[in-house]
Amino acid sequence: MSISVYVPCDSSALSLGADRIAAAISLEAQQRGIAINLIRNGSRGLYWLEPLVEVVTDAGRIAYGPVQVTDVSALFDADFLHGGDHHLALGSIEELDFFKKQQRLTFARIGKTDPISLDDYLANDGYRGLSNALKQSQTDIVKAVTDSGLRGRGGAAFPTGIKWNTVLNTPSEQKYIICNADEGDSGTFSDRMVMEGDPFVLIEGMTIAGIAVGANQGYIYLRVEYPHAHIALNAAIEKAYAAGYLGDDIQGSGKAFHLEVRLGAGAYVCGEETSLMESLEGKRGLVRFKPPLPAISGLFGQPTVVNNVISLASVPIILDKGGDYYRDFGMGRSRGTLPLQLAGNIKHPGLFEFAFGLTLRELLYDFGGGSATGRPIKAVQVGGPLGAYLPESQFDTPLDYEAFAANWTVLGHGGVVVFDDTADMASLARYNMEFCATESCGKCTPCRIGSTRGIEVMDEIINGQEISKNIPLLRDLCNTLLNGSLCALGGMTPYPVLSALNHFPEDFGVTDTNNAA
Amino acid sequence: MTESKSIQETVQDVISTLKEKPGALLPILHGIQDALGYIPADSVPAIAQGLHLSRAEVHGVISFYHYFRETPPGKQTIHICRAESCQAMGGKQLEQHAKDQLGIDYHETTPDGQFSLEPVYCLGNCACSPAIQIGNDIYGRVSLQSFDAIINEKKEQA
Ligand SMILES: Cc1cc2nc3c(=O)[nH]c(=O)nc-3n(C[C@H](O)[C@H](O)[C@H](O)COP(=O)(O)O)c2cc1C
Ligand code: SF4
Ligand code: FES
Numbered sequence: 001m002s003i004s005v006y007v008p009c010d011s012s013a014l015s016l017g018a019d020r021i022a023a024a025i026s027l028e029a030q031q032r033g034i035a036i037n038l039i040r041n042g043s044r045g046l047y048w049l050e051p052l053v054e055v056v057t058d059a060g061r062i063a064y065g066p067v068q069v070t071d072v073s074a075l076f077d078a079d080f081l082h083g084g085d086h087h088l089a090l091g092s093i094e095e096l097d098f099f100k101k102q103q104r105l106t107f108a109r110i111g112k113t114d115p116i117s118l119d120d121y122l123a124n125d126g127y128r129g130l131s132n133a134l135k136q137s138q139t140d141i142v143k144a145v146t147d148s149g150l151r152g153r154g155g156a157a158f159p160t161g162i163k164w165n166t167v168l169n170t171p172s173e174q175k176y177i178i179c180n181a182d183e184g185d186s187g188t189f190s191d192r193m194v195m196e197g198d199p200f201v202l203i204e205g206m207t208i209a210g211i212a213v214g215a216n217q218g219y220i221y222l223r224v225e226y227p228h229a230h231i232a233l234n235a236a237i238e239k240a241y242a243a244g245y246l247g248d249d250i251q252g253s254g255k256a257f258h259l260e261v262r263l264g265a266g267a268y269v270c271g272e273e274t275s276l277m278e279s280l281e282g283k284r285g286l287v288r289f290k291p292p293l294p295a296i297s298g299l300f301g302q303p304t305v306v307n308n309v310i311s312l313a314s315v316p317i318i319l320d321k322g323g324d325y326y327r328d329f330g331m332g333r334s335r336g337t338l339p340l341q342l343a344g345n346i347k348h349p350g351l352f353e354f355a356f357g358l359t360l361r362e363l364l365y366d367f368g369g370g371s372a373t374g375r376p377i378k379a380v381q382v383g384g385p386l387g388a389y390l391p392e393s394q395f396d397t398p399l400d401y402e403a404f405a406a407n408w409t410v411l412g413h414g415g416v417v418v419f420d421d422t423a424d425m426a427s428l429a430r431y432n433m434e435f436c437a438t439e440s441c442g443k444c445t446p447c448r449i450g451s452t453r454g455i456e457v458m459d460e461i462i463n464g465q466e467i468s469k470n471i472p473l474l475r476d477l478c479n480t481l482l483n484g485s486l487c488a489l490g491g492m493t494p495y496p497v498l499s500a501l502n503h504f505p506e507d508f509g510v511t512d513t514n515n516a517a
Numbered sequence: 518m519t520e521s522k523s524i525q526e527t528v529q530d531v532i533s534t535l536k537e538k539p540g541a542l543l544p545i546l547h548g549i550q551d552a553l554g555y556i557p558a559d560s561v562p563a564i565a566q567g568l569h570l571s572r573a574e575v576h577g578v579i580s581f582y583h584y585f586r587e588t589p590p591g592k593q594t595i596h597i598c599r600a601e602s603c604q605a606m607g608g609k610q611l612e613q614h615a616k617d618q619l620g621i622d623y624h625e626t627t628p629d630g631q632f633s634l635e636p637v638y639c640l641g642n643c644a645c646s647p648a649i650q651i652g653n654d655i656y657g658r659v660s661l662q663s664f665d666a667i668i669n670e671k672k673e674q675a
Contacts (some may be wrong), residue, residue, distance in 0.1 A: 431604070
């Protein structure tokens with residue numbers, strides 16, 4: 001029997017040469033006359049160990065990493081195909097503390113299976129949630145999601161069950177499910193990992209959503225920067241249609257659900273749900289006034305569920321194991337798990353799925369291992385480009401929506417970007433203003449004009465010009481943005497800017513004598 | 518003018534294949550850019566006609582999205598991530614190095630028509646920062662040296 005070898009097809013693993021490793025392993029096996037079964041899996045998310053190669057042995061899946069092409073021959077010499085010892089050997093992957101200590105619910109299969117194998121998906125608990133949902137009333141499906149306590153993982157943390165209930169109770173011939181796969185936040189990649197590493201779980205989640213609210217058409221709005229996710233999603237959708245998991249009669253239930261991937265075009269603001277719908281309708285991505293809520297009048301004016309990838313990918317396990325099972329993880333009003341993405345200047349970057357409640361410090365040091373450079377960590381930006389920078393004094397904040405909100409910080413999509421003590425917070429604040437100016441949809445003046453003004457003020461501050469005049473000016477601008485913006489792009493750019501200023505005034509040239517705060 | 522005729526044919530093909538889709542404009546623009554590398558100004562009237570929109574509306578959409586371009590790109594487009602995680606790992610030095618090595622700024626193309634340079638705000642490769650993308654190929658933990666090696670490799674492929 002041939003030996004199974006796993007080499008990830010995840011795009012971060014590819015970015016480190018996983019395709020070349022896979023080719024080298026195939027070639028070496030061929031030359032040595034050994035039959036192997038090479039499988040391309042998703043990533044386990046332990047990116048400092050990528051490219052990570054796993055071999056199926058009697059003692060479980062034994063991992064080696066990070067593997068370079070030049071290591072391949074020596075791995076064969078060390079008999080890695082039978083778990084042989086080698087300096088890159090990590091032992092059984094699932095016994096590694098980094099992996100074992102996580103609570104992987106949404107990411108249960110990722111890294112384990114071949115992402116576009118429906119058989120693999122079914123053999124690993126796939127489509128059990130849909131099967132349960134098909135036996136339940138629409139109200140009961142929505143109730144399970146409400147009971148689970150699931151809140152939207154795209155940033156705003158709105159309860160998913162309540163949103164679905166509104167769509168369910170809004171009568172209409174045509175309703176839509178939109179998956180927001182725009183994942184524009186820097187420091188985040190959990191949506192990408194799901195789409196590349198377990199696309200069926202997203203398809204299943206959307207299908208359940210469609211059945212729950214009575215929508216027969218779904219769209220995945222995918223950012224164009226994710227070509228590998230695009231390929232994986234389309235391959236999985238095709239298989240789901242062929243096997244009757246999508247189409248006019250899902251598994252003989254008489255219920256229909258159709259799904260299509262649509263590509264964005266490099267506009268961050270199109271991650272905002274109403275801008276996204278404008279874009280799907282073929283227009284400029286201008287943010288809409290709310291109300292009406294998308295749940296009542298959304299895509300093409302019809303009731304529409306818009307949910308993030310992780311929100312939808314968490315639905316199958318909720319329908320499989322019950323709302324209570326999911327709700328039993330977490331703390332306070334933050335129920336279930338959050339796939340955290342640790343990035344930037346960190347020794348162990350990767351995807352860590354935990355129940356809410358772990359502290360930032362535990363994440364940064366126990367799992368992250370401190371900075372990559374070995375220098376002190378100066379600041380951590382949580383929640384993407386509209387999230388605040390946290391100084392060391394806030395590292396004991398538990399990862400929980402309310403605990404973060406109480407600090408004037410946001411958990412957002414769970415991205416955590418680490419900076420060491422060489423980071424200049426004033427230049428980061430200038431970047432945050434520049435990002436707002438570049439990505440503004442232009443609908444409101446504070447965001448459109450204020451951000452450009454913000455760049456100019458930051459330039460003067462960085463040049464040390466008129467600090468005592470410019471700091472109050474910067475604060476005024478931030479107040480205008482906070483209060484006068486239609487959406488969070490303008491409305492939350494002050495979070496990174498002001499947190500940088502408040503926690504690191506010295507980087508802005510603020511001294512006791514000119515402190516105009 | 519066989520060449521421009523074939524451009525017009527390509528554009529017409531894309532339009533007629535996709536125009537019945539709800540919200541067809543973005544799929545059509547993607548289809549044209551995939552085929553031609555950019556969206557030629559003289560394709561706008563055909564798109565407008567196919568979708569019963571005004572030319573101004575079509576143009577407004579093209580110009581709204583950073584990804585759509587109205588001029589032909591170089592043979593390969595290098596996207597460099599400018600976002601925070603990459604900045605935390607030396608992304609700014611990489612940006613400067615790339616501009617110096619290629620002798621161009623963002624949104625420009627090298628005189629030999631080989632490379633275009635575009636900024637991008639996160640490639641989802643933040644766990645392997647700094648990151649760049651060339652076509653569908655993504656690269657992580659890019660150092661100044663490995664950038665040069667990637668560029669040389671791409672030059673040889675061309
Ligand atoms: C400027 C801006 C960008 C956003 N980008 C995203 C995004 O990339 N992905 C996402 O899921 N939500 C994004 N959101 C949040 C969405 O508007 C919306 O709240 C979310 O898709 C709802 O899904 P959820 O309830 O499952 O989180 C963004 C919001 C704003 C204001
Ligand atoms: S805050 Fe900015 S991005 Fe948001 S609606 Fe206003 S102009 Fe558009
Ligand atoms: S911030 Fe550069 S890839 Fe995400």
